[in-house]
Amino acid sequence: xxxxxxxxxxxxxxxxxxxxxxxxxxxxxxxxxxxxxxxxxxxxxxxxxxxxxxxxxxxxxxxxxxxxxxxxxxxxxxxxxxxxxxxxxxxxxxxxxxxxxxxxxxxxxxxxxxxxxxxxxxxxxxxxxxxxxxxxxxxxxxxxxxxxxxxxxxxxxxxxxxxxxxxxxxxxxxxxxxxxxxxxxxxxxxxxxxxxxxxxxxxxxxxxxxxxxxxxxxxxxxxxxxxxxxxxxxxxxxxxxxxxxxxxxxxxxxxxxxxxxxxxxxxxxxxxxxxxxxxxxxxxxxxxxxxxxxxxxxxxxxxxxxxxxxxxxxxxxxxxxxxxxxxxxxxxxxxxxxxxxxxxxxxxxxxxxxxxxxxxxxxxxxxxxxxxxxxxxxxxxxxxxxxxxxxxxxxxxxxxxxxxxxxxxxxxxxxxxxxxxxxxx
Numbered sequence: 001x002x003x004x005x006x007x008x009x010x011x012x013x014x015x016x017x018x019x020x021x022x023x024x025x026x027x028x029x030x031x032x033x034x035x036x037x038x039x040x041x042x043x044x045x046x047x048x049x050x051x052x053x054x055x056x057x058x059x060x061x062x063x064x065x066x067x068x069x070x071x072x073x074x075x076x077x078x079x080x081x082x083x084x085x086x087x088x089x090x091x092x093x094x095x096x097x098x099x100x101x102x103x104x105x106x107x108x109x110x111x112x113x114x115x116x117x118x119x120x121x122x123x124x125x126x127x128x129x130x131x132x133x134x135x136x137x138x139x140x141x142x143x144x145x146x147x148x149x150x151x152x153x154x155x156x157x158x159x160x161x162x163x164x165x166x167x168x169x170x171x172x173x174x175x176x177x178x179x180x181x182x183x184x185x186x187x188x189x190x191x192x193x194x195x196x197x198x199x200x201x202x203x204x205x206x207x208x209x210x211x212x213x214x215x216x217x218x219x220x221x222x223x224x225x226x227x228x229x230x231x232x233x234x235x236x237x238x239x240x241x242x243x244x245x246x247x248x249x250x251x252x253x254x255x256x257x258x259x260x261x262x263x264x265x266x267x268x269x270x271x272x273x274x275x276x277x278x279x280x281x282x283x284x285x286x287x288x289x290x291x292x293x294x295x296x297x298x299x300x301x302x303x304x305x306x307x308x309x310x311x312x313x314x315x316x317x318x319x320x321x322x323x324x325x326x327x328x329x330x331x332x333x334x335x336x337x338x339x340x341x342x343x344x345x346x347x348x349x350x351x352x353x354x355x356x357x358x359x360x361x362x363x364x365x366x367x368x369x370x371x372x373x374x375x376x377x378x379x380x381x382x383x384x385x386x387x388x389x390x391x392x393x394x395x396x397x398x399x400x401x402x403x404x405x406x407x408x409x410x411x412x413x414x415x416x417x418x419x420x421x422x423x424x425x
Contacts, residue, residue: 039156040168042218046108047149047172049214051179052207053115053142059184060197065135068196069128079135084378087140091147091374092241095367103222104152104367108145108215115142115208123201142208144374151370152219154359162360163305169359170301170352177297177351180290185283240368241375246361249418250372253357254379255411256317257350259324261384262404263343269397270330277333285336292344297352309353310419316349317412321405323347328401383407 065071071079094107118138122131153172157165183203191197240246271277271285304312323342330336358376362369387407391400 037156038218039220040153042214043149043153043156044172044175046112046145046211046214046219048175048179049207049210050145050149051176052183053119053204053211054176055179055183056187056200056203056207057119060187060200064197064200065131068198069126069131071128071132079132083135083140084381086136087143088374088378090141091144091371092368094144094148095151095365095369095371098148098151098367099365104148104155105215105219105221107367108148108152108219109212111142111145111148112208112212112215114138115145116205116212118142119201119205119208123198123205126198144371145211147370147373148367150355150359150373151366154370155366162356163309166304166309166353166356167298167301169356170297173352173355174294174297177290177293181287181294185287188283240362240365241372249361249415250358250376250379252411252414252418253354254376254383256313256408256415257354257376257380258383258387258411259317259320259404259408260347260350261381262387262401263324263327263347265384265388266397266401266404267327267336270327270401271333271336273397275330275333275336277336281333281336285340288337288340289344289347292340293348293351296345296348300349300353304353308420309356310415312349313353313357314412314416314420316346316353317408319346320350321346321408321412324401324408325405328398328405330398 062076065076065079066073090111094111098104098107115138118134118141121138122134150169150172153168154165157168160168187200187203191199267285268279268282271282272279300312300316319342323339323346326339326342327336330339354376355373358372359366359369361372384404387404388400391397391403395403
């Protein structure tokens with residue numbers, strides 16, 4: 001199970017060694033590792049392309065489904081739930097297959113190809129039926145590329161310590177935020193006066209094509225001279241996912257990370273409601289936070305060389321819980337703008353650091369361990385939807401935000417009880 005340890009001695013240090021370690025913290029860049037290893041370099045570029053597909057489509061998917069294709073609110077919500085289930089199943093299956101054969105390149109090519117075909121088909125032959133079909137097949141299968149990228153980068157990062165792996169994972173995840181800083185606003189600007197948002201699927205298909213070409217021509221294949229990986233049985237993989245200790249940890253983490261989805265639901269409503277802001281303010285605030293998250297993700301990754309990664313997750317989760325609670329009391333839109341620094345810092349921690357945490361839950365299975373990312377996304381979305389439904393039924397949007405902050409604190413306490421003692425012993 002999860003063991004957060006480093007190989008560095010913890011005693012007998014003098015002031016010069018502490019100073020040297022701090023200098024390395026400031027001067028050593030994860031970019032050096034990324035540029036030195038072709039597989040990791042390619043994974044970083046593929047992640048940027050993958051982030052572009054999500055940044056281009058996710059903010060406008062509901063608009064296309066409901067307003068352009070005529071789906072009802074209820075039908076669209078069911079479609080999103082079923083699509084998430086397909087994504088979880090495909091991510092776990094792809095990760096298990098990659099572990100079994102010791103080859104991530106094939107599944108990554110397949111996922112990218114599904115994105116090319118799925119997004120292009122919606123753009124070229126738009127209809128409600130085809131949209132539903134692609135949302136239940138090609139698009140969620142394409143989204144399994146996310147966990148495969150992290151799995152491949154981890155498998156390629158031989159020789160790195162646990163905390164160097166965390167820095168690397170944080171850097172790769174920050175590239176998704178970079179896409180979110182640039183793409184949604186650009187797409188909105190060019191399509192604001194258009195009659196349809198369908199061109200977002202053309203952009204997503206082109207980004208998926210870029211992913212496919214990068215993987216095909218620049219991602220090294222498996223080393224045929226290396227020792228073949230053990231042949232893991234698929235049934236054993238699913239039994240491993242159902243173990244009680246893993247499920248409890250995933251529940252704790254999902255409670256903590258459900259704040260991200262909940263914030264996405266209540267932030268626009270609070271900004272345009274009690275805070276008296278406009279829809280444009282929502283876009284600006286989201287852009288500011290995404291920009292701040294890029295730097296904070298790298299900073300959090302480096303800080304884990306000085307403090308326990310579990311402690312860093314708990315600190316970041318606490319910061320984001322405080323932010324969400326304060327959001328519930330927002331009297332003006334300027335107050336929400338003032339919270340962006342806290343939101344960006346805390347959000348960066350709980351977006352990036354848990355990725356390595358989940359991979360280490362099944363440390364000897366890079367593919368299966370990384371597929372837990374998709375499982376966590378689904379669990380977090382279910383919890384945030386439940387909190388939103390209960391909160392809005394018994395209170396208002398402000399009360400819902402505060403309720404979400406309390407749920408995250410429960411998750412943090414559970415995580416501390418499960419893992420903090422062993423990491424500090």
